[in-house]
Every structure is written in C-alpha cells, then in structure tokens.
Amino acid sequence: MGIETIVNISHKYGSDEEFVLAGGGNTSYKDEENLYIKGSGASLAAIKADGFVKMSRKRLSEIWEKTYSQNPAKREAEVLKDMMESRCEGEEAKRPSVETLLHNLFPHTYILHVHPARVNGITCSQGGENVVKHLFPEAIWVKETEPGYILASECRSKLEKYKAETGKAANLLFLQNHGIFFAANGEKELDLLVSHVIGTIKAQEKIVPDFTEVKKDTETVEKIKTVLAYELGGATVKFTLNKEIETLCKSKESFAPVAYPMTPDHIVYCKSSPLFVDGAENIIKDVSDFSGKHGFMPKIVFVKDVGMFACGKDEKDAGTAEKLWLDEIKISVYAKNFDGVRPMAENMIDFIANWEVESYRSKVAQGKA
C-alpha cells in the first residue's frame, strides 16, 4: 500500500518503452495530507521511495487562490517558487516535477502520467478530440495550451466541471499534443484502466508503424556522418533507416508529417525543428543556413533518399534524440488512423523553446542549476 505501490507502478510502466522514453512521464501517490510526486531527475524505471518529493497538498491548493503576474515568464517563476515552498520539511534538496499541480487536482490515490506514442497518435492527430469523445466518453480532453500554470488551471476547470455534471471525479485526461493522465485508487484498478485505453486504441488501428530495417548505402552514410560530425563541432552522429524513414526521406513533401515537433518532449530532446536536406551535396550549406535561422544546430537531419541522422554532444545525447524522433515517426503513422497528424502549434513551439530557457534561468536564480 501507499508509497511501495507507487514505486511498483513506476517500475512497471517506466521500464516499458511503450509508455516511457528518456526520463519522460511521472507518477504520484497521495493521502489526505500529502502528495508524493516523482522528483525531477529520477527515472520511473529505477525510482526508489526516497525519489518521491513529499509535498503539502494544502499549500499546493493555495496556489489556486493566488493571483500571479501577467508576464508568462514571471508568472511561471512565481508559481514555481510557491510549488517549491509546498515541499515538506526535509525535502528541500528535491525538485518536484513541473506537472505536480496537475497530479494534485485528482482526488485519486495513484496517478500515472505518460506520453505513449500510441496515445499520442490520437492527441497529435487532426481527429483527436472527436476520437476521444467517441472512444472514451468518460474522459476529459484538454486542448493544447501553454504548459505549467496555464495548462494546470485549464485542467482544473475541466475537472471541476466534470465533477459538477456527473457527480464523480474523472479518471482519464487526454492532453492534446502531450500525453495522458490515468487516475485510480489501487494498482489493479490503474492497470485495468491503462489496458482498457491501450486495448481500445489498438482495436482502432488499421495502419501501424513499419520499422523493418532497410539496407543502407554504407559508404554514403559514413561520408555524411563525418561531414555532420565536423559541421556540428565534433558531434556524435547516429544513423537509422527503416521502412517509415525510407518513405519520409523521399522528398520534402513526404517529410512534411514529421517536419514539426509533436509534443514538448520532442522539443526538449530534439530541439524545435528538424532539418531536411535535399541531397548529400547540400549538407554544409543547409546546416549553416539552419543554424543561422534558428540559432542552434540541428539534432535531427533527414537526407533525401539516405535516411535519418541523430546528432548529439555524446553517444547518450544522440541516442536519446534518435529514440525521440523514432517516437515522433511512430506518432505520425498512428495519427494516419485519425485523419492525419496535427503537430504542435507554432506559437506553442516557440513558447516551450523559450520556456525551457526561462525555467532554467529560474533554477539558476534559485541556485539549483
């Protein structure tokens, strides 16, 4: 019961790549008084009881009675400060997830929040809202919005409205271009809810990703890797080619479904834009134009008729970028079942790209970075 159960739940879903990639997702357990939320930096697959941050639920709720700055960066910094002050004594060294406010909104004991490709095939599709209404009439749908305080307050009003209308608390919440929240009062109940959702979605899929490996042109790939590594200042470069990538890298038009990030995770690990290069001979010029335009180096580079290159400062960084863009590709394929992809809105991409910087700044300001 309690903390051991949430540790189990975290290990179970955290070690399954269908649910969790690269430190994404979070879990929590609560009693009347306290919320125990996964701390930043802990991975769900390996978290121990002391990896959860013990927080005062009362202090977290008080955030909703306060008025914050109109300036988004200032507002987020103020809310973050109040969130930090909601930590119980002795928890000062830990940093709660940015999604803590959302966890505290549910009355349920156990919360699992994840970003699975299969679910995001719906949340990142044109038909997403209608599909959720149809398949999961008991669920809440929340439109893409600024993460942090605004997203949490949007969820809060939807959850309250649901409770007022139905007399019960919602246990499923879909976030457009982001992921899903599952809420339950026991582990078994949570597992049943998860398998109900995943099973229902699976039954709808006519098109699924085909990641069958495709034979690569080794010589061209090695040449491009060398050029990219040099142009990106000594980056580690990884190459992938499978059936889906083969189709996507045929032309700029066929690349369109994955030309923009689908969720905040894709921005965090792969930056706000990938690069499509129309032939190996254009790489140097295109990389230079790209970095001039965006102010950063590309992490994902598709080369026409060659394949996908994931770049990073080391093996791990490049590997994570590769994993996340393969996830993006999966989502784009699953979305074909639901009227095609709906990538993140441009203003949201900008907001998150800047928000990352702001939240880092506020960490620095508090001496936590």
Ligand SMILES: [Zn+2]
């Ligand atoms: Zn999330």
